[in-house]
Amino acid sequence: MTLLAISGVARRFPGGTTALDGVSLAVEDGDFVALLGPSGCGKSTLLRLVAGLDSPDAGTIAWPGGRPGYGPGDIGFVFQEPTLMPWATLFDNVFLPLRLGGASRTGARDRVRAAIASVGLEGFEEAWPRQLSGGMRMRASIARALVTEPRLLLMDEPFAALDEITRFRLNDDLLSIQRMRGCTVLFVTHSVFEAVYLSRRVAVMSGRPGRIAAELEVALPRLRAPAMRGQAEFAAMCGQVSDALSGASA
Amino acid sequence: MRALLDRLPPLALGLAALAAWEAAVRGFQVPHYVLPGPLLIAETLWRDAGLLFGSLWVTLRITAAALCAAAVGGAGLALAMAQSRGLERALFPYAVIAQVTPVVAVAPLIIIWVDNAFAALVLCALIVAFFPVLANTMAGLKSADRNLADLFRLYDATPWQALRFLRIPTAMPYFLAGLRISGGLALVGAVVAEFVAGTGGAQTGLAYRILESGYRLQIPRLFAALLLLSAAGIAIFAALNALSNRLLRHWHESAEGPRR
Numbered sequence: 466m467t468l469l470a471i472s473g474v475a476r477r478f479p480g481g482t483t484a485l486d487g488v489s490l491a492v493e494d495g496d497f498v499a500l501l502g503p504s505g506c507g508k509s510t511l512l513r514l515v516a517g518l519d520s521p522d523a524g525t526i527a528w529p530g531g532r533p534g535y536g537p538g539d540i541g542f543v544f545q546e547p548t549l550m551p552w553a554t555l556f557d558n559v560f561l562p563l564r565l566g567g568a569s570r571t572g573a574r575d576r577v578r579a580a581i582a583s584v585g586l587e588g589f590e591e592a593w594p595r596q597l598s599g600g601m602r603m604r605a606s607i608a609r610a611l612v613t614e615p616r617l618l619l620m621d622e623p624f625a626a627l628d629e630i631t632r633f634r635l636n637d638d639l640l641s642i643q644r645m646r647g648c649t650v651l652f653v654t655h656s657v658f659e660a661v662y663l664s665r666r667v668a669v670m671s672g673r674p675g676r677i678a679a680e681l682e683v684a685l686p687r688l689r690a691p692a693m694r695g696q697a698e699f700a701a702m703c704g705q706v707s708d709a710l711s712g713a714s715a
Numbered sequence: 716m717r718a719l720l721d722r723l724p725p726l727a728l729g730l731a732a733l734a735a736w737e738a739a740v741r742g743f744q745v746p747h748y749v750l751p752g753p754l755l756i757a758e759t760l761w762r763d764a765g766l767l768f769g770s771l772w773v774t775l776r777i778t779a780a781a782l783c784a785a786a787v788g789g790a791g792l793a794l795a796m797a798q799s800r801g802l803e804r805a806l807f808p809y810a811v812i813a814q815v816t817p818v819v820a821v822a823p824l825i826i827i828w829v830d831n832a833f834a835a836l837v838l839c840a841l842i843v844a845f846f847p848v849l850a851n852t853m854a855g856l857k858s859a860d861r862n863l864a865d866l867f868r869l870y871d872a873t874p875w876q877a878l879r880f881l882r883i884p885t886a887m888p889y890f891l892a893g894l895r896i897s898g899g900l901a902l903v904g905a906v907v908a909e910f911v912a913g914t915g916g917a918q919t920g921l922a923y924r925i926l927e928s929g930y931r932l933q934i935p936r937l938f939a940a941l942l943l944l945s946a947a948g949i950a951i952f953a954a955l956n957a958l959s960n961r962l963l964r965h966w967h968e969s970a971e972g973p974r975r
């Protein structure tokens with residue numbers, strides 16, 4: 466079933482930048498789609514459009530099965546930066562989406578704790594963001610996106626600023642969370658390897674104006690494991706995606 | 716122990732300067748109506764304590780009232796302006812005019828217009844003190860992180876929720892920085908207003924004591940009053956600093972909190 470159908474979407478900013486032009490992409494329910502493209506090709510713009518934070522100048526963004534659940538909280542958004550409220554503890558940061566939905570602190574306690582535990586931060590509920598490491602802050606921001614149990618998770622280069630070891634671990638965490646929750650993920654990244662490791666489908670974008678240049682199925686077993694990173698099939702798939710990427714920017 | 720070591724250099728310097736001052740005054744036999752030595756000033760302070768501290772209390776009450784009004788009024792006005800661009804455009808120019816008009820120029824009018832002497836002086840000090848709070852809080856209310864603001868929109872936050880959970884916390888450090896500036900200004904405003912109200916007024920604040928001592932050539936008392944005034948300024952600044960550090964200790968870089 467198609468969850469999200471983007472067709473012919475264009476976005477022109479006042480000032481003359483055409484960030485997106487004629488972007489079409491279908492996202493299946495439960496899918497993991499990576500959006501890969503050079504800097505400035507409009508990936509963040511597209512993600513904001515999907516989230517409803519901005520509206521397209523042309524084209525449509527349709528939700529054939531209804532916009533996820535119809536309510537706020539059915540879309541989770543993870544920004545490139547952790548974007549935590551520095552004046553609130555980890556618990557309160559993760560509690561925010563529920564609080565905005567009208568939940569009481571005591572009523573939400575279990576859900577908030579569960580979301581924090583699902584990213585491996587149990588015990589840090591009362592810590593302040595400045596006391597957390599960069600990777601922990603990123604996890605906190607993922608927990609915040611997960612706390613409403615969204616059906617669609619939009620992630621904008623969430624691990625770009627992290628070191629490779631942390632990034633690999635968070636990749637695996639994300640995969641297991643997605644498997645458990647069965648949510649759909651649209652994941653923006655610069656990294657070919659990350660795109661191939663995480664996703665079932667890679668949409669390669671070309672720059673200025675941004676459009677989808679190629680879509681590739683990732684021909685790897687569904688269940689990913691760290692050991693796969695060294696295998697020939699993985700390398701071959703990465704090569705294929707790289708070629709598509711250089712084809713797109715040529 | 717560390718804190719003590721940190722304080723040692725400025726303390727030593729201060730004591731040395733005082734000693735040099737005393738020595739110079741005695742050595743050159745400077746008459747005390749030109750420049751009294753620190754010991755004489757201290758003695759005067761002790762002798763006239765009742766009088767001077769009474770005056771200090773008067774000035775401090777004016778300052779405190781003006782500062783509280785500046786905090787509440789400045790922040791309140793900033794919040795009101797944050798609700799509507801129209802209101803901001805209508806009101807802000809007048810706030811700027813009030814700020815740039817020298818208080819010495821309007822103080823006589825205010826003192827004539829406002830019957831209650833205390834209220835008149837507070838109003839003068841308020842005019843000087845409220846702008847930093849207003850301008851800083853306004854800037855703070857507009858400084859919310861763009862991504863956080865998007866997050867609030869994503870979850871359909873009401874304007875009230877966005878104000879309560881995002882914009883006010885963001886504005887807090889700005890507000891407190893403004894308050895620290897206003898604390899000093901409120902004292903300056905109170906003193907200026909007392910000066911303008913002058914010797915004719917029924918008020919007996921520190922500025923009045925300074926004027927009076929000047930006329931009567933009681934220079935040691937003038938210095939003692941000046942000393943109290945500086946001490947009051949420092950105390951106000953330290954108190955507001957402590958308040959700011961306490962409120963922001965967990966999260967803002969300006970506060971001395973736990974290191975990351």
Ligand SMILES: Nc1ncnc2c1ncn2[C@@H]1O[C@H](COP(=O)(O)OP(=O)(O)OP(=O)(O)O)[C@@H](O)[C@H]1O
Nearest residue numbers: 478479480482484503504505506507508509510511
């Ligand atoms: N609010 C805006 N106003 C004007 N131009 C904008 C705005 N937001 C984005 N753009 C322009 O749109 C283009 C695409 O921006 P976008 O942030 O979507 O790129 P991106 O693919 O996410 O890049 P990166 O990988 O570096 O994050 C850029 O040329 C940018 O200058």
Ligand SMILES: [Mg+2]
Nearest residue numbers: 508509510621
């Ligand atoms: Mg981007």
